[in-house]
Amino acid sequence: xxxxxxxxxxxxxxxxxLRNRGGGADFLKSLFKKQHKDTFYALQDxxxxxxxxxxxxxxxxxxxxxxxxxKLISGITPPSEGCIDVWGKTASILEIGIGFQPDLSGYExxxxxxxxxxxxxxxxxxxxxxxxxxxxxxxxxxxxxxxxSSGMYMRLAFSLIIHIDADIYLFDEILSVGDIxxxxxxxAEIKRLKQRGATILIVSHDPNSISGLTDRILFLNQSKTAFxxxxxxxxxxxxxxxxxxxxxxxxxxxxxxxxxxKIKRTLSTDSHLVCNLTNVKVFNNPNTHEIxxxxxxxxxxxxxxxxxxxxxxxxxxxxxxxTVITSAAASLQILTEVKKMKVRFTIPSNALLKAxxxxxxxxxxxxxxxxxxxxxxxxxxxxxxxxxxxxxNLRIDSQxxxxx
Amino acid sequence: MDDNHKLYKPxxxxxxxxxxxxxxxxxxxxxxxxxxxxxxxxxxxxFGFLYAVLQVVIALGVYWAIFGVILKVNANDIPYPLxxxxxxxxxxxxxxxxSQMSQALHASENLISKLxxxxxxxxxxxxxxxxxxxxxxxxxxxxxxxxxATPLSLIAFICLLFLLLLPVFTFGxxxxxxxxxxxxxxxxxxxxxxxxxxxxxxxxxFPGTIIPNAYRFVLYINPVAAVMELFRSSLFVNMxxxxxxxxxxxxxxxxxxxxxxxxxxxxxxxxxxx
Numbered sequence: 001x002x003x004x005x006x007x008x009x010x011x012x013x014x015x016x017x018l019r020n021r022g023g024g025a026d027f028l029k030s031l032f033k034k035q036h037k038d039t040f041y042a043l044q045d046x047x048x049x050x051x052x053x054x055x056x057x058x059x060x061x062x063x064x065x066x067x068x069x070x071k072l073i074s075g076i077t078p079p080s081e082g083c084i085d086v087w088g089k090t091a092s093i094l095e096i097g098i099g100f101q102p103d104l105s106g107y108e109x110x111x112x113x114x115x116x117x118x119x120x121x122x123x124x125x126x127x128x129x130x131x132x133x134x135x136x137x138x139x140x141x142x143x144x145x146x147x148x149s150s151g152m153y154m155r156l157a158f159s160l161i162i163h164i165d166a167d168i169y170l171f172d173e174i175l176s177v178g179d180i181x182x183x184x185x186x187x188a189e190i191k192r193l194k195q196r197g198a199t200i201l202i203v204s205h206d207p208n209s210i211s212g213l214t215d216r217i218l219f220l221n222q223s224k225t226a227f228x229x230x231x232x233x234x235x236x237x238x239x240x241x242x243x244x245x246x247x248x249x250x251x252x253x254x255x256x257x258x259x260x261x262k263i264k265r266t267l268s269t270d271s272h273l274v275c276n277l278t279n280v281k282v283f284n285n286p287n288t289h290e291i292x293x294x295x296x297x298x299x300x301x302x303x304x305x306x307x308x309x310x311x312x313x314x315x316x317x318x319x320x321x322x323t324v325i326t327s328a329a330a331s332l333q334i335l336t337e338v339k340k341m342k343v344r345f346t347i348p349s350n351a352l353l354k355a356x357x358x359x360x361x362x363x364x365x366x367x368x369x370x371x372x373x374x375x376x377x378x379x380x381x382x383x384x385x386x387x388x389x390x391x392x393n394l395r396i397d398s399q400x401x402x403x404x
Numbered sequence: 405m406d407d408n409h410k411l412y413k414p415x416x417x418x419x420x421x422x423x424x425x426x427x428x429x430x431x432x433x434x435x436x437x438x439x440x441x442x443x444x445x446x447x448x449x450x451f452g453f454l455y456a457v458l459q460v461v462i463a464l465g466v467y468w469a470i471f472g473v474i475l476k477v478n479a480n481d482i483p484y485p486l487x488x489x490x491x492x493x494x495x496x497x498x499x500x501x502x503s504q505m506s507q508a509l510h511a512s513e514n515l516i517s518k519l520x521x522x523x524x525x526x527x528x529x530x531x532x533x534x535x536x537x538x539x540x541x542x543x544x545x546x547x548x549x550x551x552x553a554t555p556l557s558l559i560a561f562i563c564l565l566f567l568l569l570l571p572v573f574t575f576g577x578x579x580x581x582x583x584x585x586x587x588x589x590x591x592x593x594x595x596x597x598x599x600x601x602x603x604x605x606x607x608x609x610f611p612g613t614i615i616p617n618a619y620r621f622v623l624y625i626n627p628v629a630a631v632m633e634l635f636r637s638s639l640f641v642n643m644x645x646x647x648x649x650x651x652x653x654x655x656x657x658x659x660x661x662x663x664x665x666x667x668x669x670x671x672x673x674x675x676x677x678x
Contacts (some may be wrong), residue, residue: 017676018676058655071517071675072412073412074519074520075410075412076516076517076518076519076520076675077672077675077676078412078414078415078672079414080415081410082410082414083411083412083413083414083415084407085410085411086409086411087408087409087411088408089408090410091614092519092520094518094519095514095518097514098518098519099436099437099440099515100446101440101441101443102444103444103447103448104443104444104447111436112436112440113436115432115433115435115436116431116432116433116436116437116519118429118432118433119432120432126622140518144447167408181492205659320641362478368451385514
């Protein structure tokens with residue numbers, strides 16, 4: 001393929017690093033004995049193509065190779081295998097505040113750092129007003145940056161880098177700086193770049209912060225591509241990875257004891273407390289598989305329980321972003337011996353609107369969570385005749401009348 | 405291949421000309437890192453410029469007292485301060501810059517792992533850091549020259565060439581030291597120590613002529629010695645021109661060219677070596 005429509009093409013790229021590069025005594029040893037090299041892959045067989053004007057997010061846990069990929073694309077370090085083509089002027093912003101000198105003023109540092117990013121004096125001078133406006137503390141512009149708060153320092157640095165003219169921008173975890181207002185301003189600036197037709201690659205730990213901005217998300221896990229595609233789907237997969245439950249997009253209406261033990265987290269140290277879920281099932285009707293919102297949704301939980309205080313057994317209903325939408329609680333009596341019990345929650349018909357839901361179960365002891373089963377069940381409510389937005393139908397009454 | 409297309413492969417080598425071109429394209433990185441550090445240092449320093457003056461004057465006083473007055477080193481009938489000052493100023497620039505260059509790559513690890521630019525630009529920036537002291541020293545030398553009103557040779561203007569050659573040779577030697585430090589940090593430290601000791605085989609406080617002919621080759625192969633002695637002989641009438649020092653100029657350029665090629669070859673590995 002030619003570079004006509006592509007901005008970046010990554011072909012079968014791997015990056016190997018040496019695990020431990022010894023110094024001192026190791027060096028002497030290596031003179032006499034040939035040592036085998038202990039290497040590991042930071043990236044393995046990555047291929048992707050990014051079109052001009054596309055915004056691509058890169059997510060993944062720590063050590064998954066996100067930053068390494070950006071380093072390869074910006075040419076900081078070469079790939080060990082494969083090749084990378086880049087068409088266009090690239091601004092790689094892997095860290096902000098590069099080249100800042102603590103005893104010089106913000107104004108002087110804008111120039112110093114700007115030079116490092118390849119801007120000329122005239123280019124920086126032409127943008128100084130915009131940079132200062134975005135920075136937002138004009139009174140501090142001539143103060144040495146060592147007197148800045150860390151947030152101000154970051155804002156100054158960000159205000160500069162967002163004004164670099166390039167075709168391709170590589171951002172590494174930069175949206176996590178500053179306060180919420182600044183993050184919004186930063187987001188708006190990145191959107192402005194997007195509207196201008198820039199190609200953007202943005203790395204984040206938090207897919208929610210970038211999913212609205214991106215066209216596609218690459219989810220890296222253990223140095224390989226775990227998923228590459230629509231932001232929503234990537235976000236779900238990433239959450240699934242973090243919580244350790246592989247739900248994909250399909251429903252998990254039932255879990256047995258083995259599955260439940262895998263996800264159980266015990267937060268209490270009370271040795272007298274026993275709370276083991278042995279079976280969980282979500283259904284409308286014991287005979288059908290499909291779950292719909294028009295009928296009552298039954299959540300049956302079987303558990304082995306012992307507790308020396310009156311406790312609460314909770315059902316938490318969450319959305320895909322892990323936000324609790326609503327909850328229900330069942331009181332458990334004091335039990336001095338372990339007993340099998342069943343807790344049934346009934347979600348009334350037409351209460352949940354069309355969306356994907358996750359069910360957590362937890363035990364509350366003295367107002368703090370003692371045992372939790374995060375994202376145990378997942379259901380999709382697919383059909384919804386109500387034409388309402390959101391998650392829960394509160395059955396808000398509406399009346400219309402003519403008053404003229 | 406047009407300018408806007410870049411291809412990154414596991415092993416790539418570029419021509420020396422292309423490498424030089426990219427070093428030039430990223431020249432602002434060198435200015436910024438070098439002058440930024442100088443500015444920062446002087447901003448912190450209460451005495452500012454005066455500090456650079458004091459540094460030179462104190463060094464000159466000590467050398468004058470020990471070698472000029474007490475040991476009475478024969479400086480070919482040139483007044484001792486006039487003889488020693490260029491040596492002191494040049495040596496201070498050379499030794500401080502080489503020792504900074506040896507640590508520069510490690511000290512800028514963060515920068516190197518976060519931004520692409522030809523790594524040699526970072527080393528170029530180190531040449532600027534001691535420039536204010538170097539220039540101040542030379543200005544003081546100018547003042548001393550006027551005070552003594554010594555007759556100058558007819559080709560005195562050539563001495564400017566040697567003033568410019570010093571940073572060039574310093575760079576060549578510094579390149580080698582910094583790349584060796586990258587591979588073996590301890591070796592780099594030992595090398596810097598050795599270079600500091602080479603003070604005694606460099607005609608800083610004595611003229612090359614006091615070394616017996618049989619041993620003078622030690623001075624001849626030393627590029628810094630060459631720059632100093634040729635500077636003096638181009639400036640002072642009393643200072644004989646010793647062709648042996650031309651060897652030092654050759655050695656200086658060999659260091660520079662091989663150092664440049666060596667760093668071009670290792671360019672891509674540097675980020676992973678740190």
